[in-house]
Amino acid sequence: MKILTATQTHQLDEATIQQQHITSLALMERAAQALLRWFEARFHADKPADTLVLCGPGNNGGDGLALARLLHEAGYPVRVVLLPADKYAPDYEHNLHLLPKVLSVRKLAAKSLPILDADTLVIDALFGTGLSRPLSGLAADLVCHLNDSGVRVLAVDVPSGLLANAPQPDPKAPVVQATYTVSFGLPKLAFLLPQNARYVGEWHVEDIQLSAKFIAEAATPWHFTALAPSPDVQLPQRRQFAYKNVYGHALLLAGSRGKVGAAVLASGACLRGGVGLLTVAVPGCGYDIIQTTRPEAMCLPDAEADFISVLPELTSYQAVGIGPGLGQHEASRAVLEQLLRTAQVPLVLDADALNLLGEHRELLDLLPPDTVLTPHVGEFARLTEKVDDDYRRLQLLRDFTQKHKCIVVLKGAYTAVGAPNGQVYFNSTGNPGMATGGSGDVLTGLVLALRADQRLDALTATRLAVLAHGHAGDLAAAHTGQAGLVAGDLVRHIGPALQALMR
Numbered sequence: 261m262k263i264l265t266a267t268q269t270h271q272l273d274e275a276t277i278q279q280q281h282i283t284s285l286a287l288m289e290r291a292a293q294a295l296l297r298w299f300e301a302r303f304h305a306d307k308p309a310d311t312l313v314l315c316g317p318g319n320n321g322g323d324g325l326a327l328a329r330l331l332h333e334a335g336y337p338v339r340v341v342l343l344p345a346d347k348y349a350p351d352y353e354h355n356l357h358l359l360p361k362v363l364s365v366r367k368l369a370a371k372s373l374p375i376l377d378a379d380t381l382v383i384d385a386l387f388g389t390g391l392s393r394p395l396s397g398l399a400a401d402l403v404c405h406l407n408d409s410g411v412r413v414l415a416v417d418v419p420s421g422l423l424a425n426a427p428q429p430d431p432k433a434p435v436v437q438a439t440y441t442v443s444f445g446l447p448k449l450a451f452l453l454p455q456n457a458r459y460v461g462e463w464h465v466e467d468i469q470l471s472a473k474f475i476a477e478a479a480t481p482w483h484f485t486a487l488a489p490s491p492d493v494q495l496p497q498r499r500q501f502a503y504k505n506v507y508g509h510a511l512l513l514a515g516s517r518g519k520v521g522a523a524v525l526a527s528g529a530c531l532r533g534g535v536g537l538l539t540v541a542v543p544g545c546g547y548d549i550i551q552t553t554r555p556e557a558m559c560l561p562d563a564e565a566d567f568i569s570v571l572p573e574l575t576s577y578q579a580v581g582i583g584p585g586l587g588q589h590e591a592s593r594a595v596l597e598q599l600l601r602t603a604q605v606p607l608v609l610d611a612d613a614l615n616l617l618g619e620h621r622e623l624l625d626l627l628p629p630d631t632v633l634t635p636h637v638g639e640f641a642r643l644t645e646k647v648d649d650d651y652r653r654l655q656l657l658r659d660f661t662q663k664h665k666c667i668v669v670l671k672g673a674y675t676a677v678g679a680p681n682g683q684v685y686f687n688s689t690g691n692p693g694m695a696t697g698g699s700g701d702v703l704t705g706l707v708l709a710l711r712a713d714q715r716l717d718a719l720t721a722t723r724l725a726v727l728a729h730g731h732a733g734d735l736a737a738a739h740t741g742q743a744g745l746v747a748g749d750l751v752r753h754i755g756p757a758l759q760a761l762m763r
């Protein structure tokens with residue numbers, strides 16, 4: 261699913277109106293109907309005692325006015341407050357005239373900000389994708405009043421004051437802190453960034469049949485990988501007579517004294533990820549552990565007891581993963597360097613392999629094309645630079661993948677998969693329960709399994725692994741709850757998660 265800019269979203273509206281031979285007013289009615297559908301599904305058992313619709317002067321305000329009418333017709337108590345302006349959008353004016361006379365409608369004045377009771381539900385239809393400057397004056401006062409009141413807020417399309425796809429020009433200007441955001445057609449880039457979570461709240465996208473042709477032709481580096489209604493990326497079915505070579509023989513180099521658990525988790529995920537064969541290289545101290553916990557895997561114990569010091573002969577493998585629990589011993593760094601210099605097969609680098617790259621940046625020049633790196637934000641900062649702004653980090657991600665012709669899985673909520681051509685795919689699955697030790701090791705094992713799979717290209721394999729990893733987390737959390745989820749639960753749910761992604 262593509263993510264478009266505010267400008268492209270306006271062009272998409274225009275294209276929809278032209279291609280479907282409808283009026284802009286009809287499209288606004290569709291948007292309001294979609295909002296009503298969401299509203300009724302969400303609040304049917306818990307009807308708000310008071311619904312206050314705040315309307316700005318543009319089409320976002322027009323959506324609010326149309327929704328106020330529909331809510332009134334559906335029997336909800338509704339009040340409307342209008343933000344005064346010098347000019348109003350034509351569809352706003354039209355919907356204002358369509359409001360039933362019995363509805364309470366008043367224009368906002370500086371000295372009479374609306375009274376907000378704890379059980380008021382506020383609909384924020386002040387500004388949407390047409391926001392052209394930071395909020396100021398009466399609009400800013402209203403938004404501060406709203407945020408201070410602590411009432412529930414449903415933002416229409418975008419929380420007012422938030423830019424849909426760019427950083428805030430004035431960090432001090434107020435932005436609505438919505439409880440829910442219901443947007444139209446496609447998700448907005450702003451929704452996916454941690455720095456905006458407190459504004460966006462729980463977000464949803466409602467279909468309003470926008471032009472599929474325009475979306476298909478629109479150029480954008482940003483994508484959202486959805487699981488439902490059908491997965492954006494799919495795993496081919498296994499063939500009846502397939503030989504295990506099709507699924508590849510993977511080599512995993514992982515573990516050091518005290519961190520052999522990382523090798524156990526990553527190897528479990530690789531096996532559950534459907535790899536044909538797995539060999540795990542561990543320090544000597546890990547031999548019994550791997551042989552006992554992972555009887556399906558072969559094990560290569562290093563001569564050193566506490567860390568990996570020798571790169572195994574690579575000719576038998578279709579993919580190699582390195583890093584979970586590896587430690588940063590100089591001998592392990594040398595192993596990593598030798599791997600980067602000699603490997604002829606797909607590589608997956610995680611954890612201490614990334615920390616070693618960060619410490620020895622000259623090694624970045626050795627990355628073979630399509631190598632997959634799976635850093636969290638801290639590890640990514642060690643590879644690039646530490647930044648506070650999420651938009652800036654996304655730019656660094658695109659610069660890095662294009663420069664090094666690699667794939668970077670920047671882990672977090674909405675994990676971003678950056679491709680060598682600068683495209684970025686945000687993941688839709690997963691939950692905060694996955695912020696737990698070992699979760700990343702599981703992802704490494706799963707990426708490794710799918711990189712060894714001879715049927716998949718590098719980007720598809722990586723996006724599938726990320727989608728399945730998050731889905732495994734969602735399936736696991738349904739049993740354990742988010743707090744009770746541990747990385748081993750992810751491994752156990754990889755099978756069903758991959759099943760859900762089958763073509």
Ligand SMILES: NC(=O)C1=CN([C@@H]2O[C@H](COP(=O)(O)OP(=O)(O)OC[C@H]3O[C@@H](n4cnc5c(N)ncnc54)[C@H](OP(=O)(O)O)[C@@H]3O)[C@@H](O)[C@H]2O)[C@H](O)CC1
Binds near residue numbers: 321323347386387389
């Ligand atoms: N496909 C869709 O997504 C659909 C979206 N719809 C809705 O339309 C809005 C976008 O509507 P638009 O009219 O383009 O923009 P806004 O309503 O967000 O606001 C524009 C007006 O607000 C003024 N403005 C902008 N910023 C400020 C500010 N900081 N302070 C005061 N006033 C501001 C702006 O004035 P200008 O001087 O900039 O011209 C405009 O007057 C979208 O978000 C959806 O909700 C359709 O209804 C259905 C399809």
Ligand SMILES: [K+]
Binds near residue numbers: 320388416420
């Ligand atoms: K809004």
